[in-house]
Amino acid sequence: MKIIYFDNNATTRVADEVFEAMQPYFCELYGNPSSMHTFGGQVGIRIREARERVAALLGCHPSEVIFTSCGTESDSTAIFGTLAAVPHRRKVITTRVEHPAVLTVCRDLENRGYQVIELGVDKQGRLDLNELERHLDDDTAIVTIMSANNETGTIFPIETIARMVTDRGITFHTDAVQVVGKIPLNLSDSCVSLLSLSGHKLHGPKGVGVLYVRKGTRIAPLLLGGHQEGGRRAGTENVPGIIGLGKACELAARYMEDENTRVRALRDKLESAILASCPDSRINGDPENRLPNTTNISFEYIEGEAILLMLDRFGICASSGSACTSGSLEPSHVLRAMGVPFTAAHGSIRFSLSRYNTEEEVDFTIDKMPQIIERLRELSPFVGQVTA
Amino acid sequence: MWEYTDKVRDHFFNPRNVGEIENPDGVGEVGSLACGDALKLTFKLGKDGRIADAKFKTFGCASAIASSSVLTELIKGKTLDEALNVTNKDIADYLGGLPEQKMHCSVMGREALEAAIANYRGGGTAKRQLEGHVVCTCFGVTDVEIERVIRENDLTTVEQVTNYCKAGGGCGGCRGEIEKIIERIQGEKAKVPAPPVPRKGRKLTNIQKMQLIQQTINEQIRPALRAHGGNIELIDIEGDKVTVAFRGMCAQCHLAEFTMKDVVENKLREFVSDDIYVEEDKDSVEEGHVHKG
Numbered sequence: 001m002k003i004i005y006f007d008n009n010a011t012t013r014v015a016d017e018v019f020e021a022m023q024p025y026f027c028e029l030y031g032n033p034s035s036m037h038t039f040g041g042q043v044g045i046r047i048r049e050a051r052e053r054v055a056a057l058l059g060c061h062p063s064e065v066i067f068t069s070c071g072t073e074s075d076s077t078a079i080f081g082t083l084a085a086v087p088h089r090r091k092v093i094t095t096r097v098e099h100p101a102v103l104t105v106c107r108d109l110e111n112r113g114y115q116v117i118e119l120g121v122d123k124q125g126r127l128d129l130n131e132l133e134r135h136l137d138d139d140t141a142i143v144t145i146m147s148a149n150n151e152t153g154t155i156f157p158i159e160t161i162a163r164m165v166t167d168r169g170i171t172f173h174t175d176a177v178q179v180v181g182k183i184p185l186n187l188s189d190s191c192v193s194l195l196s197l198s199g200h201k202l203h204g205p206k207g208v209g210v211l212y213v214r215k216g217t218r219i220a221p222l223l224l225g226g227h228q229e230g231g232r233r234a235g236t237e238n239v240p241g242i243i244g245l246g247k248a249c250e251l252a253a254r255y256m257e258d259e260n261t262r263v264r265a266l267r268d269k270l271e272s273a274i275l276a277s278c279p280d281s282r283i284n285g286d287p288e289n290r291l292p293n294t295t296n297i298s299f300e301y302i303e304g305e306a307i308l309l310m311l312d313r314f315g316i317c318a319s320s321g322s323a324c325t326s327g328s329l330e331p332s333h334v335l336r337a338m339g340v341p342f343t344a345a346h347g348s349i350r351f352s353l354s355r356y357n358t359e360e361e362v363d364f365t366i367d368k369m370p371q372i373i374e375r376l377r378e379l380s381p382f383v384g385q386v387t388a
Numbered sequence: 389m390w391e392y393t394d395k396v397r398d399h400f401f402n403p404r405n406v407g408e409i410e411n412p413d414g415v416g417e418v419g420s421l422a423c424g425d426a427l428k429l430t431f432k433l434g435k436d437g438r439i440a441d442a443k444f445k446t447f448g449c450a451s452a453i454a455s456s457s458v459l460t461e462l463i464k465g466k467t468l469d470e471a472l473n474v475t476n477k478d479i480a481d482y483l484g485g486l487p488e489q490k491m492h493c494s495v496m497g498r499e500a501l502e503a504a505i506a507n508y509r510g511g512g513t514a515k516r517q518l519e520g521h522v523v524c525t526c527f528g529v530t531d532v533e534i535e536r537v538i539r540e541n542d543l544t545t546v547e548q549v550t551n552y553c554k555a556g557g558g559c560g561g562c563r564g565e566i567e568k569i570i571e572r573i574q575g576e577k578a579k580v581p582a583p584p585v586p587r588k589g590r591k592l593t594n595i596q597k598m599q600l601i602q603q604t605i606n607e608q609i610r611p612a613l614r615a616h617g618g619n620i621e622l623i624d625i626e627g628d629k630v631t632v633a634f635r636g637m638c639a640q641c642h643l644a645e646f647t648m649k650d651v652v653e654n655k656l657r658e659f660v661s662d663d664i665y666v667e668e669d670k671d672s673v674e675e676g677h678v679h680k681g
Contacts, residue, residue, distance in 0.1 A: 107614075111606045115621065303424065305390075305449035309400065322449070323424040329527070329550070329557035330615070331424065342422040379406055379453060381428035381445035382421060 001315040004361045008201075009150050009178060009294060009352035010319060014244070015203040021247040022205065025240040033237055034228065043239055050246025054210055057249040058195070059186035066211045066229045067242050071177040071198030072101040074211040075144075077222040077233070078173040078194040079105050082142040083114075084220035086171075089141035091115045095127060096337040097151075102144055102175055103333075115139070124286040125154035125338050133164060140170045147176040147195075148183075151321055151334040151350060152285030153294030155179070162191035171217060177201050177209075181252035182259050182291055193217045199241060203354070204248030208241030255355050264292035266362050267353050271295040273366040278373045284340055284348060293353040296321070298335075298344035301383050302376040307349055310372040316365055321348040343382075392450060393484035399454035404461055407443045416504030418496055423527055423554065425452045425493065429459070429500040433508075439463050439471060444500075451483075451490040458482045459497040468505050474498060475540050476552070491552045495537055523565050526558025526615070534566060538573050546570070559615035561651075597660060598625050604659040605632075609652055620652065623669045630656060633669040 005013065031040030033047055048062070055062040068074045079092070079102070094106045096118045103118075110116040117135045119127055127145070136143070143165045148155040158174050165172040173194035179185070181202035187195065195212040199205050213219055213232070225234030275281055280300040299307065304320030311318055321332030323346060330336070331345035340348070351365075377383045392400075412430035419426030425448030434440035442460040446453050458479050463471040476494040480486045486494060520532035537543060537552040546566050550557040556566050592600065605622055613620055619635040634648055653666040 110610070110619075113602070118619070301421075301447060303448050303452075306400070306453060309397075309450045313401070329424065329554055342424075346421070346424050379403065379445060380447045381417070381426055382447055 004314075004316045004357075004365060006351040006353055006357070006361075006365070007317045007319050008354040009153075009350065011200045011206065012203045012354055013356055014200075014205055015248060015251055017251060018204055018244045018247045022240040022244040025243055029239075033239065034226070047237060047239065047242055050242045053246040053250045057180065057185070057253050058197075058212055059188050059190075060212060061188070061215065063230075064187070064212055064215055066213055066233050067237060067245075068209040068211055068233055069207060069235075069238065070209045071099075071175065071196050071201070072209075073222070074196035074198070074209045075099075075101040075173075075175055076105055077211050078196060078219070079109075079142060079144060080222055081219040082171045082173070082194070083109070085218040086141045089139055091117070091135075091137070091139045091141060093117045093119065093132065093135055093140060093143040093145075095119045095121065095145055097121055097125060097149055097334045098144070098146055099150055099175060099177075102146070106144070119145075121337055123339050125149060125152050125284070125334070126286055126289075127156055127161075129157070129160065129164065132161065136165065136168050136170060140168070142171045142173055144173040144175070147174045147179040148291050149285070149334060150178050151332060152296045152338075153178075153291035153352075154286040155183070155289040155291060157289075158192065159190060162193075166191045166193060171219075178291060178294075181249075181256065182293060184256060187212060187214070194219070199245040199248060202248050202252050205241050205244040208238050208245045210245070258355050260292050263353050263355055263357065266357055266359060267293055267295055267351070269359075270351060270353075270362045270366060271297065274369050277366070277370040281373070282344065284335060284338065284344075291352075294350065295352075296348055296350045298340065299347040299349065299373055300343050301380045302347045302373065304347055304349055306376050307347070307372060310376070311349075311365075311368070314364070314368050316368070319350045319352075321350070322346045390450070390487050390490065392454075392487075395482070395484040396451060396454045396486065399457040399483065400450040403444075403453055403457040405441075405443045405457065405464075406445065408445060409441055409443050414504040414508030416500040416502070416507060418499045418503055419447070421447065424448065425496060427452070427456050427496050427500045429456070429504045431463070431504055431508075433468075438465055438467050448493065448496075449490070451486050452493040452496065454483055455479050455486070455493040455497045456500075459501060463501060468508070471501060472505060474501060476537070477540060488548075489551050491541070492554050495553050499533075523569070524555035524558065524562045527554040529553050529555035531569060534569050535573060538570060544570060544574055544577055559612040561612040592661065600660045601625060601630060601656060601664075604656055605652075608655050608659060612651075628661065628663040628665060630664055630666050631669050632666060 029043055031043045033040060033044035051062045051065050054065050068077060092106055092109055092114055094102060106116045119131055121127055145156055145161055147158050162172045171193045174192055175196045177196060177198040180197040193214045194217060197210045199208040221232050223234045228234055228237060274297060278299060282298050284296040284298055304322030308318060308320050321335050323329050323331045335345040335348060409430040409432050413433045414431050416429040428445045431439050431442040442463055444456040444460050446456040462474055462478060462482065476498045479494040479497050480491060520530035522528060523531050523534055533553055534549060534555050537549060541552055543549055543552060546556050546563050549555055549566050556563045602622060605620060610620055621633045621635060623631040623633055632652060649666050649668060656664040
């Protein structure tokens with residue numbers, strides 16, 4: 001069965017060019033870039049090139065790029081590293097819709113005596129910047145707010161927020177794993193202090209990420225040991241991963257236009273066709289400011305896991321914010337923070353596309369979706385009932 | 389990805405006996421949209437007093453739908469007394485097993501059956517009458533229900549109870565009570581995970597008291613508030629007076645009257661000292677978010 005992969009916010013296919021670029025670094029060019037001999041040293045040169053490619057995509061200086069093992073490590077480094085650098089400040093500001101890589105860290109900090117502010121969002125998942133402004137004070141060590149939400153695709157006005165925060169002398173971090181490669185960035189012309197990205201979200205390999213650290217930002221390392229990454233992240237480099245990420249960034253710049261035109265058009269077609277053909281369905285998120293590849297649709301009266309399994313039978317891969325797929329008994333914290341009613345949160349499905357998706361795949365899914373929804377609604381005791 | 393047996397997949401993709409019987413002899417409804425799964429069972433008796441037909445409608449995941457389908461298959465042809473002997477374990481076994489976290493789906497099937505039979509015998513409402521007192525307020529689970537899943541499935545931990553009937557899976561505030569029920573039923577067999585619960589009982593220095601208050605708030609109180617989108621902040625401790633502020637949804641939640649001050653005070657008295665009293669910080673009251681419910 002042909003796989004139709006619409007789960008690109010979870011992870012992406014490694015681009016062929018990326019895989020090719022990585023291959024020599026396993027069995028041929030396996031030297032340690034820190035070694036003194038030419039055999040190892042030549043690898044160091046390739047890492048430098050990869051760093052330049054990442055910097056080119058981010059619009060920053062290569063010295064501002066630190067390679068890490070994943071997005072989660074980048075997030076943890078940003079938060080813990082900043083707190084260690086400004087120990088007298090005891091307040092952290094974040095949002096209620098962050099990825100667990102940030103939210104779990106913040107909640108743990110709360111148990112260690114930090115004051116943590118979680119900003120709420122409105123029904124479309126938007127922040128109230130006045131609320132943020134009110135919370136900023138001299139005790140605030142860091143503000144960490146994602147660039148775009150992984151579940152709904154809602155984009156936050158990061159540049160405005162970054163200016164607001166850094167004007168007060170506070171470090172601003174953004175988890176941008178869903179944004180890099182989808183929206184053009186120019187960090188040299190920005191106020192963002194720290195930014196996380198992850199290789200496997202932009203057709204690079206898993207196991208490699210980046211923390212961008214703006215020149216002059218005070219931050220302590222998370223991992224201590226060797227002098228790699230200028231002493232800011234110890235540990236022997238994941239050479240194939242870094243080479244792959246460099247290539248992936250180069251490709252991302254090349255396909256950025258495609259992502260914002262063709263992929264966006266495919267997403268729009270998928271979304272509007274489903275909304276038209278399936279009654280009692282609605283979009284979750286901010287339709288004005290949204291990632292070009294993401295749509296999150298709620299289907300009332302039916303449950304997300306059941307929809308996913310039906311899609312799975314056609315080879316269609318998506319994800320859901322339902323309780324049954326969250327690993328707990330509660331539906332998605334993002335949808336709940338947005339005040340999406342339980343009736344809709346349990347039946348939410350996220351389709352996230354990439355440049356590898358085709359119009360045929362979208363048409364196939366559009367064709368299958370109504371029958372899946374209709375079939376599950378036939379089973380549901382709530383259809384036709386007036387529900388609160 | 390859940391690992392479902394072929395039998396579960398079969399009953400999900402090809403559910404048997406879907407629908408509602410017109411003029412049924414018994415109707416049983418359990419669960420709700422908020423809980424994430426719900427089942428409506430209807431049956432009709434034959435002249436011989438056996439279940440001649442049974443149909444279901446289910447909102448829920450694949451295992452909920454498969455469990456409902458199997459339930460209808462299992463009870464057809466049975467007398468009501470025979471049908472009442474069907475346990476959640478029978479449903480799960482018929483399906484070749486369910487993932488541990490999905491066992492509550494099989495329990496829901498058995499509950500709907502009981503409700504439907506009670507409905508027939510009592511001629512009363514279709515809604516399930518709650519027996520006993522509610523232990524888990526998040527999912528509306530009673531002590532009778534919890535005791536039953538413990539006995540029928542030989543459960544020994546709170547996590548298992550949550551997997552089987554959802555109790556304790558929301559705010560977690562009832563986990564202590566569930567633990568006590570397990571201990572009462574299973575006695576020696578109850579695995580006591582012995583979390584390092586703060587214990588009072590000795591004279592505390594001021595610093596010890598402050599640490600114990602902080603620890604109790606972190607471990608016993610905050611997780612429950614979090615589950616409802618709220619939070620608590622410790623503002624100050626002066627002698628036995630503890631000043632706190634409530635944040636997020638809690639600040640204006642309609643549950644506020646009974647959760648807030650009293651719950652915090654009770655917990656602190658239980659774990660720290662009987663003399664503790666709690667006050668809400670006046671200055672921070674108006675900072676709450678709008679209720680997003």
